[in-house]
Amino acid sequence: MTALSAATLTSLDPSLPVPTYDRAAVTTGIVHFGVGGFHRAHQAMFLDRLMDAGKALDWGICGVGVLPADEKMAGIMADQDHLYTLVLKHPDGTYEPRVVGSIVDYLFAPADPEAVLEKMADPATRIVSLTVTEGGYHVHPVTGELDTRDPKLQQDLAGESAPVTTFGFVTEALRRRRERGVPAFTVMSCDNIAGNGDVAHKMITAYAREREQRTGGDLADWLEAEVPFPNSMVDRITPVTTDADRAAVTERFGVEDAWPVVSEPFVQWVLEDRFASGRPPLEEVGVQVVDDVHPYEMMKLRLLNASHQALCYLGYLSGLRYAHEVCSDQLFADFLLAYMDEEATPTLQPVPGVDLDAYKPGLVERFANPEVRDTLARLCADSSNRIPTWLLPVVRDDLAAGRSVRHSALVVAAWARYAEGVDEQGEAIEVVDADAEGRTAAAKAQLEGDDLAFLRDEDLFGDLAEQEAFTTPYREALASLHEKGARATLEEHMAAGRG
Numbered sequence: 001m002t003a004l005s006a007a008t009l010t011s012l013d014p015s016l017p018v019p020t021y022d023r024a025a026v027t028t029g030i031v032h033f034g035v036g037g038f039h040r041a042h043q044a045m046f047l048d049r050l051m052d053a054g055k056a057l058d059w060g061i062c063g064v065g066v067l068p069a070d071e072k073m074a075g076i077m078a079d080q081d082h083l084y085t086l087v088l089k090h091p092d093g094t095y096e097p098r099v100v101g102s103i104v105d106y107l108f109a110p111a112d113p114e115a116v117l118e119k120m121a122d123p124a125t126r127i128v129s130l131t132v133t134e135g136g137y138h139v140h141p142v143t144g145e146l147d148t149r150d151p152k153l154q155q156d157l158a159g160e161s162a163p164v165t166t167f168g169f170v171t172e173a174l175r176r177r178r179e180r181g182v183p184a185f186t187v188m189s190c191d192n193i194a195g196n197g198d199v200a201h202k203m204i205t206a207y208a209r210e211r212e213q214r215t216g217g218d219l220a221d222w223l224e225a226e227v228p229f230p231n232s233m234v235d236r237i238t239p240v241t242t243d244a245d246r247a248a249v250t251e252r253f254g255v256e257d258a259w260p261v262v263s264e265p266f267v268q269w270v271l272e273d274r275f276a277s278g279r280p281p282l283e284e285v286g287v288q289v290v291d292d293v294h295p296y297e298m299m300k301l302r303l304l305n306a307s308h309q310a311l312c313y314l315g316y317l318s319g320l321r322y323a324h325e326v327c328s329d330q331l332f333a334d335f336l337l338a339y340m341d342e343e344a345t346p347t348l349q350p351v352p353g354v355d356l357d358a359y360k361p362g363l364v365e366r367f368a369n370p371e372v373r374d375t376l377a378r379l380c381a382d383s384s385n386r387i388p389t390w391l392l393p394v395v396r397d398d399l400a401a402g403r404s405v406r407h408s409a410l411v412v413a414a415w416a417r418y419a420e421g422v423d424e425q426g427e428a429i430e431v432v433d434a435d436a437e438g439r440t441a442a443a444k445a446q447l448e449g450d451d452l453a454f455l456r457d458e459d460l461f462g463d464l465a466e467q468e469a470f471t472t473p474y475r476e477a478l479a480s481l482h483e484k485g486a487r488a489t490l491e492e493h494m495a496a497g498r499g
Contacts, residue, residue, distance in 0.1 A: 019101035035063035089371035120173030312379035313414035
């Protein structure tokens with residue numbers, strides 16, 4: 001077998017497409033924070049398409065990792081000359097591979113923060129992009145303002161050492177550019193957040209103002225006026241790479257890749273055309289560059305992302321472990337469509353160029369792709385950031401309009417039951433969440449007589465525990481989940497809807 005590297009590209013199996021462009025001619029134009037599977041299956045893939053067409057060679061990507069876990073990625077990327085294999089898994093079992101070469105550098109920030117700052121301050125860097133997860137924006141889940149409780153954010157706000165957070169790096173790099181007379185870069189969020197660019201703008205500016213109050217300076221006004229934060233909607237299901245995926249890449253394509261990426265074939269990127277110093281011609285490779293992203297992002301967040309939450313807890317409690325297992329079951333498929341049709345769709349604006357009546361069943365078909373093998377554990381993780389961002393806005397809009405929220409109430413009740421940390425067979429559930437301890441404690445409190453204990457965290461749910469139109473179906477669902485189990489609860493739930 002051949003280890004993947006720049007030196008071995010020409011010796012790989014001819015059935016494995018590789019970059020046809022001269023990677024030595026590619027220079028950094030984008031610094032990206034959060035080089036996970038999604039970024040490499042999405043933004044980096046689009047740039048690779050452009051480069052393969054002989055364009056955008058000055059828009060190469062320099063990845064940045066700020067978390068301790070990113071050190072492993074740094075080592076692998078260096079060993080492979082920043083190359084990796086992207087494999088699209090089609091429902092019929094077909095694997096469609098390609099070696100992607102658009103990432104040309106990777107910096108592990110804790111090891112050399114100064115190198116990261118200078119790369120960002122370099123005039124050649126014109127975009128700083130982000131896939132730092134919903135929690136990486138430090139948004140208070142109820143007030144919507146900057147949440148400064150993160151100890152690392154507090155460290156950066158104190159300004160006594162090199163940055164350790166994304167916000168710290170972005171603002172310090174912008175300060176250096178302003179001081180040197182270098183134009184601002186564009187901050188381009190690619191995270192699953194409604195108005196992700198607007199949120200990034202608000203939170204990073206608020207961070208800059210907070211730091212000024214503590215350490216002095218006058219960056220915030222300049223940042224707010226000069227730095228564009230375009231909104232975007234991003235979509236491609238990208239499960240965590242497994243050892244089986246690595247083995248399959250080696251067996252099928254004869255290449256040893258320590259960190260390939262697997263994803264579904266579907267991909268979409270809708271991007272607001274608002275940049276400070278130019279951008280790659282992404283519309284030439286399938287990106288929808290538009291004036292207003294909002295209708296598209298609401299569609300995706302409230303249909304696709306919220307539906308992931310609608311399937312994962314109920315599926316896991318029912319004994320299933322993969323999204324395709326859930327969505328191949330007609331009971332669950334019917335529930336997802338009912339949620340989308342009856343609760344999510346009424347909260348959406350018309351989406352230009354999209355037929356929602358085709359989009360919604362298409363989502364279920366995508367989820368049911370048996371080759372992707374997206375785990376329910378992945379979808380259940382980080383719920384304290386995901387449910388408030390994706391599902392609860394649907395709940396609030398429907399409550400305000402006097403519409404039913406019985407489907408959403410069942411989803412939240414299933415989360416509460418899942419967060420107890422024990423499944424229906426008595427096996428332990430590993431609750432992965434930024435506030436796993438708090439969520440599990442609240443979930444266990446509901447077993448002691450307070451069936452609204454899980455909802456009483458106002459930082460997550462606001463006043464939802466006081467909204468009878470929500471708590472009535474929630475209580476019924478939670479009681480049924482405890483007494484009858486997830487599948488029987490869902491069967492009765494759907495039967496009641498048909499009645």
